[in-house]
Amino acid sequence: DAKTTQPPSMDCAEGRAANLPCNHSTISGNEYVYWYRQIHSQGPQYIIHGLKNNETNEMASLIITEDRKSSTLILPHATLRDTAVYYCIVRTNRDDKIIFGKGTRLHILP
Amino acid sequence: NAGVMQNPRHLVRRRGQEARLRCSPMKGHSHVYWYRQLPEEGLKFMVYLQKENIIDESGMPKERFSAEFPKEGPSILRIQQVVRGDSAAYFCASSPTRQGGETQYFGPGTRLLVL
Numbered sequence: 001d002a003k004t005t006q007p008p009s010m011d012c013a014e015g016r017a018a019n020l021p022c023n024h025s026t027i028s029g030n031e032y033v034y035w036y037r038q039i040h041s042q043g044p045q046y047i048i049h050g051l052k053n054n055e056t057n058e059m060a061s062l063i064i065t066e067d068r069k070s071s072t073l074i075l076p077h078a079t080l081r082d083t084a085v086y087y088c089i090v091r092t093n094r095d096d097k098i099i100f101g102k103g104t105r106l107h108i109l110p
Numbered sequence: 111n112a113g114v115m116q117n118p119r120h121l122v123r124r125r126g127q128e129a130r131l132r133c134s135p136m137k138g139h140s141h142v143y144w145y146r147q148l149p150e151e152g153l154k155f156m157v158y159l160q161k162e163n164i165i166d167e168s169g170m171p172k173e174r175f176s177a178e179f180p181k182e183g184p185s186i187l188r189i190q191q192v193v194r195g196d197s198a199a200y201f202c203a204s205s206p207t208r209q210g211g212e213t214q215y216f217g218p219g220t221r222l223l224v225l
Binding site for chain 2: 034038041042043044045046049087096097098099100101102103
């Protein structure tokens with residue numbers, strides 16, 4: 001079973017920042033937080049991951065709370081192409097497989 | 111720098127036929143993972159392979175399904191005697207090392223339809 005809880009869906013206006021929350025209250029010290037997204041009819045796409053520090057790359061920023069029980073994925077300027085299901089996943093550095101939950105279906109509104 | 115490649119992208123089979131799905135990992139990647147996504151559901155892990163070895167097949171159905179990753183050539187997911195319930199999208203992912211937690215990169219998937 002997935003170890004994360006995400007809202008089933010969210011809306012965001014085009015051009016605004018999309019903030020996707022994720023709860024992982026039972027996360028262990030050696031578990032990373034990963035984010036993937038799946039655009040309709042495509043394979044999952046890796047976005048970003050982190051352990052405890054905030055991370056930023058060309059796609060997004062990941063903000064992890066100090067107690068690591070929750071995190072937020074930020075897409076700074078959402079576009080229509082960001083419409084997708086976003087999956088928050090926790091994995092240790094011993095885990096081979098990814099356990100996907102139901103994710104958040106993000107709708108970008110024109 | 112080609113990503114993970116899967117073929118065919120779409121496959122139609124009649125009940126009882128065999129389905130063969132192929133996956134070529136990213137260049138330099140020697141670890142392959144197969145996932146299945148049933149209609150309107152999330153992705154479920156099936157099997158993890160290294161070259162010539164099955165590392166974890168805990169998600170594979172016990173019958174009719176098999177996977178291989180030979181020394182040369184792509185990884186193959188084989189489904190014998192397909193049934194309608196096998197209709198799904200099958201995704202392959204690859205990673206460069208055995209390190210757990212390594213980022214996996216996914217292919218575009220093969221959509222299997224069983225008539």
